[in-house]
Amino acid sequence: MAKFAIWVMLESKAGKEREVEEFLKSAQLLAEKEEGTLTWYAVKIAPTKFAIFDTFAAESGREAHLTGDIAKGLVSRAKELLAKDPEIHKLEVLAVKAHLADSKQKSAHN
DSSP states (O other): OOEEEEEEEEEEEEHHHHHHHHHHHHHHHHHHTTTTTEEEEEEEETTTEEEEEEEEHHHHHHHHHTTTTHHHHHHHHHHHHHHOEEEEEEEEOOOOOOSOTTTTTTTTTT
């Protein structure tokens, strides 16, 4: 069960929106390989605003994700793509309602 989460707010630089979107879409494959990551979402909130939301059963999974390949890739491209540093929020999950018929299901937008 998900007990821990991360909410990361991202704001792209003007003209870099498509590149941020593509980076986030490509990160799905990396997230699927993370054993400690229960769910991973990349969302577009507004034309230049994006977010990542992840859930974890244990703090160790959350910390592994924060030091993993997605985080490293984002840090390496942050100055190129982002208007400001990502805002990382560590959350505690209080309640969940989830129905995942196929946990390996690919995004409908691929």
